[in-house]
Amino acid sequence: MDSMDIRLAKLARAGDRAAFAELVELYKDKIYHLAYRMLHNWHEAEEIVQETFLRVFTNLERYDETQKFSTWIYRIGTNLCIDRLRKRKPSYSLDSEMNEGEGTDWYSLLPSQExxxxxxxxxxxxxxxxxxxxxxxxxxxxxxxxxxxxxxxxxxxxxxxxxxxxxxxxxxxxxxxxxxxxxxxxxx
Known part of the structure; x- marks a missing residue:
């Protein structure tokens, strides 16, 4: 599979949209599952998939063909998830007052864990x-x-x-x- 990935990456780098679409098809579910398991939020996982492929597309010229394509794309997806987890950490007090019209407290803004x-x-x-x-x-x-x-x-x-x-x-x-x-x- 890796030699096929490398071939597809080379074709995509040369402007072959079908080759890039094939890479997306091969990896979209894998990246989604990785992101969902790290973030436990389907909406954020979908965003990570989109951002991963956007980064792959805009950085194809940086891909080192001596490395596995799967390693490269997993690195991009994992780093995006880690960044998202870091940004999640609240820097406010849950008990602090909110501005008028925003609800009673910060608790109301927390996503449901159900x-x-x-x-x-x-x-x-x-x-x-x-x-x-x-x-x-x-x-x-x-x-x-x-x-x-x-x-x-x-x-x-x-x-x-x-x-x-x-x-x-x-x-x-x-x-x-x-x-x-x-x-x-x-x-x-």
């Missing part, structure tokens, strides 16, 4: 608890755990995506698993 009925049907109780536990992972462990266990990337691929040594990836993966194990022991 799943839709479709999501409730699709996820068993255990899967839900695991997903919620992954959501509570610190950022530095969350990306590694999601890329390894939910996107099934190798340690070397994760290292390439996050631009970190494999030893750091192993350490973060181990600590992330320990964090999850302790959290799940309390729940399950």
């Amino acid at each position: 799943d839709t009925p479709d999501e409730q049907l699709l996820l068993s109780e255990t899967q839900t608890q695991i997903r919620e536990s992954i959501e509570t992972l610190p950022e530095k462990y969350k990306a590694v755990v999601i890329l390894r266990y939910l996107q099934d990337l190798s340690l070397q691929e994760i290292s390439d995506v996050l631009s970190m040594p494999v030893t750091t990836i192993k350490t973060r993966l181990h600590r992330g698993r320990e964090f999850l194990r302790k959290k799940l022991e309390k729940i399950l």
Whole structure:
């Protein structure tokens, strides 16, 4: 698949719109699942997919054909998710007064954490608890755990995506698993 990806990237770089459309078709669902698992918000995940392909399109000349295309696109998607997670952290007090006409407090602006009925049907109780536990992972462990266990990337691929040594990836993966194990022991 990687040689086909590289061929498609070369064609897209040369202006072949069909080749770029094929790259989008190959990776849109993978990037969506990555983003949804990191952000747990379908709307934000869709935005990340669009932003990822916009960045791929505008930076195709920067793609290094000696590297796997999948690594390059996962790096873009993962970095966009991490940026989004960082921006999410509120810098205001939930108890502070709001301007007139905006509601009574900041709590009313927080998105609901409830799943839709479709999501409730699709996820068993255990899967839900695991997903919620992954959501509570610190950022530095969350990306590694999601890329390894939910996107099934190798340690070397994760290292390439996050631009970190494999030893750091192993350490973060181990600590992330320990964090999850302790959290799940309390729940399950």
